[in-house]
Amino acid sequence: MKAVLHDVYGPPEVLRVEETDRPVPAEGEVLVRVHAAGVDPGVWHLTSGLPYLIRAAGFGLRAPKQRIRGLAVSGQVDTVGPGVTRFRPGDEVYGIAAGAFAEYACAKADRLAHRPANLTHAQSAAVPVSGPTALQAVRDAGRLKPGQRVLVIGAAGGVGTFAVQIAKALGAHVTGVCSTGKADLIRSLGADEVIDHTRTDVTDGGRRYDLVLDIAGNRPLALLRRTLTLDGTLVIVGGENGGRWTGGSGRQVRALLLSLFLRQRLRGLMASEHHADLDTLTGLIESGEVTPVLDRTYPLAEAPQAVNDLMAGRSRGKLVIQVRGD
Template identity: 70%
Template sequence: MKAMVQDVYGPPAVLRLEETDRPVPGKGEVLVRVHAAAVDQGVWHLVAGMPYAIRAAGFGLRAPKSRVPGMDLAGRVEAVGPDVTRFRPGDEVYGSGTGSFAEYARAKEDRLAPKPVNLGFEAAAAVPVSGCTALKALRDGGRIEAGQRVLILGASGGVGSYAVQLAKTFGAHVTGVCSGAKADLVRSLGADEVVDYLHEDPVDGRRRYDLVLDIAGNRRLSRLRRALTARGTLVIVGGEEGGRWIGGNQRQLTALLLSPFISQNLRPLASVEHHSDLQVLTDLIEAGKVTPAVDRTYPLAEAPDAIRHLREGQVRGKLVIRVGGPQEH
């Protein structure tokens, strides 16, 4: 099969397209013929091996254990491993797996769900990681309630584009933060207000929110807390600063230590895709309440370009990798 592979950590240029063996599904796993995959910050972190904590977490100290990157996927079931009961060959699925930048990828059964009937494979591939992260951030981390005022920092990115739509479905008043060039996208997603962070500080304390989502940000906790009500909740979704060793996780560790001693709730988010969350997203997508925002689609051979484009910070929504098979259902 064709796949993007890497033998060392590094910039996107370490990736190359080559023929490699098709994976074999193990117990509780499904082999998916991948029609489309997607790019997010997690993919870049695993390609680069940065911060170093990622390597120590089991992904390979000196070189990546998995030669093929990629997590988001949408495609058709090719084969199933022992003990798989929910899927059979030919089923159209989406979710997250191992090595989705390839014609075939393995995925745990509980990380897949039937593909939404009203989405093509490319649009469906843009949902799993970012959509599940946004859902967990609002519902589980933020414990969002109807009528709350919600501030979403990073509203135009992959996770943010879903968070805006989901917060509206929960009945919240949503303020999205992005650059002025992306304000039209955030408004189209349903935000009640949009703040251009290049011209206004969204956490200067002049407005307070019941729930703040900081998505891949680098603002200090002391600044973020100024935007919270006395008993408001801050959910930290990743981080792209903080050094080579633990990166943005430093803020998350600080939040865990500080939260028990203050009236505000500071909650770092750890998100893993699960079929039950994918089903929630499927129901909302099929009801027309949530729609993937796909900025651009790349062929598999240009996956390194997609990762570079993501890191430039100009993406509106999600980037998708077209792998094979039909592009629309």
């Protein structure tokens, strides 16, 4: 089969398409015939080996243990491994599969769900990483209640576009923060207000929110606290400017420690992967309350360009690798 793989850490250009062996599902796994795969910041981190903390976490100190990149997948069940009863060959699924940038990928059955009936495979592949992250940030870490005021910083990105819609579906008043050219997109997703960060400093203390989501940002905690009510909640989702050793995780740790001494809740999010959240998102998608924002697709051979475009901020919503037609 064809797959996007690499043997050394480095920029996206180290990724290449080659023929490799088709994986075989182990106990509790499913072999997915991949139609499309989402492009997420995690792909860049695992390609570059940065921050160095991820290498120590088991992904390979000197070289990547998992040679094939990609996580979010949409496709069709080819075969099931021993012990799998939730799926059978032919089922349309989406979820998390290590090595999704390939014609076939193995996934743990508990990280897959039946994909939404009203989406294409390309749209479905945009959901499994960003959608659950947004859901957990709003519902779990943020403890959102109907009627609360929510500020989504980074509203036009993959996680942000889902967060705006999920917060609205849960009954919040939503303000999205983005650049000038993306304001119309955020309004179309249901945001009650949009702030252009190139013209307005959202941390000037002029407005206060019950919940603030800081997505892939790097603003100091002291400034972000100025956007919160006295007992408001800040949820930090990712962050790309924390240095080569720990990345954005240092700011999340500082937020948690500082929160011990405040009425305000400061939280970092480490999103988990489970089919239950995908099932919840399927319901929201099929009801029309949430729609993945698919910017554009790339063929398998252009995976390096897709990763470059994502990390350079050249996207509105999600980028997807189209492996097969829908």
